[in-house]
Amino acid sequence: MDKAQEIIPLQKHKILVANRGEIAMRIMKACRKLGVAFTAIFTAEDAASGHVRLAREEGGEKSLFRVSSYHDANELMSVADEAGCTAVHPGYGFFAEDYRFARRVAKRDRKLIFIGPSWKIIRELGDKINTKRLARSLGVPTVPGSDRPIYDEMEAERIAKSIFEFQAQQGISRPLVLVKASAGGGGMGIEEVYDPDQFRSVYRRIRSYALRQFKDEGVLIEQRITDFNHLEVQVVSDRTGTNPVHFGTRNCSIQSTGLQKRIEVAPGFVPDELEYTFDAGKVLKDIVHYSLTMARKVGYDNVGTWEWIVTRKGEPFLMEVNTRIQVENGVSARISKVKGQGDVDIIAEQIRIGLGENLGYNQKDITFHGVGIEYRLIAEDPDTNFTPWVGRIESFQWKAQPWLTMLTHVPTDEPYEIPTEFDPNLALAIIWGKDLEEAKARGLEFLNDLRLEGHNGAGEGLKSNVNFLAANTGRILRF
Secondary structure (H helix, E strand, C coil), X not given: CCHHHHCCCHHHCEEEECCCHHHHHHHHHHHHHHCCEEEEEECHHHCCCHXXXXXXXXXXXXXXXXXXXXXXXXXXXXXXXXXXXXXXXXXXXXCCCCHHHHHHHHHCCCCXXXXXXXXXXXXXXXXXXXXXXXXXXXXXXXXXXXXXXXXXXXXXXXXXXXXXXXXXXXXXXXXXXXXXXXXXXXXXXXXXXXXXXXHHHHHHHHHXXXXXXXXXXXXXXXXXXXXXXXXXXXXXXXXXXXXXXXXXXXXXXXXXXXXXXXEEXXXXXXXXXXXXXXXXXXXXXXXXXXXXXXXXXXXXXXXXXXXXXXXXXXXXXXXEEECCCCCCHHHHHHCEEECCECXXXXXXXXXXXXXCCCCCCCHHHEEECCEEEEEEEECEEHHHCCEECCCEEEEEECCCCXXXXXXXXXXXXXXXXXXXXCXXXXXXXXXXXXXXXXXXHHHHHXXXXXXXXXXXXXXXXXXCCHHHHHHHHCCCCCC
């Protein structure tokens, strides 16, 4: 960002909200809170979405444009120019972690500000191999395996042997090594090896395949850890990149069979309330320390999440870095206070620092209170492999509570046809409690009181994951 952009007051800016649904609504509300103008977009399929209604009700001149696709960068740039926008907020998904899009936004003739990390950081940390190499250079633990393509058979065998030995130490009864074409993607060129004696032949087969398909015979040697908890660290830093802070940890281990998050909890463990077979408090401190160490090293300059896996022995390993706002940022905000003030809005913080303001506080100013649970309410059938349900929502109601925050783009005063073009995510329900037991009790109260009804074209009743969420509430934060 150049100096001219840095000194522009927030109220002089206008942000293109380059997303849809509940995240678009959260961005618009954050803009309104900061006194920043916005422009929203929608496609024909989303005409009934709550984010369209909110833009019409709360936006000013040129606050809503119809586009043919959320994926068309040229169209988004045209809207930004027509509306007089000075910045672009990508939300999550779509262009959020596309460094080429972020670079284009910042370097076009009519420069805009990308509300997210700078494009060079997105590029650097978006490369998982590069992230693993960086982590290892800083002493940050990563899952054993190669941090670069391997072309030498003897080196590949040494790495595979170390992975088999590591899994044996973890008590895994059937160790597994993944052999992957480094230039591949979409599941192409991957084989699992359970027998060390078979490794060499599999390595040669994948290397040959990679050369034929991708003109690059480089191979990655990795392992898959199957018995773990999925934890995250929420990091926030301003454009100086020198003073990152964290807004705590989250546990996202309750997932669908497709490993999609369904319940997120902050903090990541509660050692004061539950017993663990390892020092859970130390694990939380360690992953926070490692995450901030990496953030300082790269000069991280916006909001991001460091994702970790923690084994049953309490060993953390960095999985990846998400260089964007995440769906579950709100559950971290719910348990956080800055200088004693609650109702932290991490998206508002992202916008504020993205537009050049200094963070204005340090880690000592951030305190944490209670436990937050976020339920992802989705029209899907958990009994049939979480198959998406398509149809019309006829009733969507819940009881307002001081401990409940509902984030949804689904109208509650009229029927809503779920667009088939997008995932059938309906809402995020964030519950707060002074401790885990209270949060779980309130979570079950919310789910039991929730009214969610509808039918598809065949007259069949709505399918949702509400019962799945209720059934899994009891095991929250238990390893």
